[in-house]
Amino acid sequence: MPQKFVPAIVIARLPLYLRTLGFLAREDKRVTSSQELAERLGLTPAQIRKDLSYFGEFGKQGTGYDIAFLEKQLRQILKIDRVWEVFLVGVGDLGRALAHYRGFQENGFRLIALFDNAPSKIGTSIGAIAIQDVKEMPRVVREKKLQIAILAVPADAAQSVADELVRAGVRAILNYAPVTLNVPPKVKVYSIEPVAGLQGMTYYL
């Protein structure tokens, strides 16, 4: 498939298409349409057709999309047709819940290391994974060639830990700290923003 520039907003929607295709497949459907996807996702059919057209021709006029085929294609495009090893920095209440969260594993993201700076936590385990000293993080990241970090440290530590992640070679950060991280353009950040999400909804109440 030729690589052409695809807007970030389009890339961000592909996982939602994939998830919806998964739901449809579990409902024993084999074929879907841009209309059906649009209804499930609160988008327009034209938007969905346009988004998918960046990557090729996946549907046939009049017969719609083969669900299994489109799922497979989207997995390839998003590079999730493989297992990615991820690690977590910051094992507080939230980090602990994330370490137990099955959604990562079920979707091809295998949590393989946990880091914290609290002596009381270092050396203890969650499930089969030991919590290591965050000072070991750069070495582990380089040795295991890890590219994806989950950041769940307090706000005031987040930027300095992010800087260390970037120096260690991390290319993608799932950020749970309530700060906007400054990273070089080659590093992607996806921020989880519950408070900002709530504050953006109260405007409408």
Added chain:
Amino acid sequence: MPQKFVPAIVIARLPLYLRTLGFLAREDKRVTSSQELAERLGLTPAQIRKDLSYFGEFGKQGTGYDIAFLEKQLRQILKIDRVWEVFLVGVGDLGRALAHYRGFQENGFRLIALFDNAPSKIGTSIGAIAIQDVKEMPRVVREKKLQIAILAVPADAAQSVADELVRAGVRAILNYAPVTLNVPPKVKVYSIEPVAGLQGMTYYL
């Protein structure tokens, strides 16, 4: 302030401006500029000036923005110059972490009720808050006139619980379930999407 239509994307950025102003204030700054805000937020100064211009004139040419004044204005615009009572449905691992999360309280969202459907959980407490049977939810929501729900139930239950929330009068849902919720236009949904976030980043690796 006259009400005019403001794009949702602009509203979504205001909480990030507010958060950044908070950081600057804690650094003992009194005045900031669109340039400084832009650097912290990875936006352009022009974008920030344009966003704020929907709501009035907050800065003076050459002197920038008074941080305390702009914070106060943004809180009023977002209607977070008050405390909002929120409740949580689904007290699994994630729900438990959310019930302990101080970020909601610190930002004016007071968690006042927890609901679950598991007999083993109903009647137990997290902190000072008892877990109630989810069947009681509609009554409690109506009695206390609650408008904001945090939804942390499993994916396969999320839409039916969301339907109940809407029927009970909820107007805003912070959705942690990995599904796209179908709700009427008057109801706002903000979805927390860690897996979709990861999947959208691997594209670039």
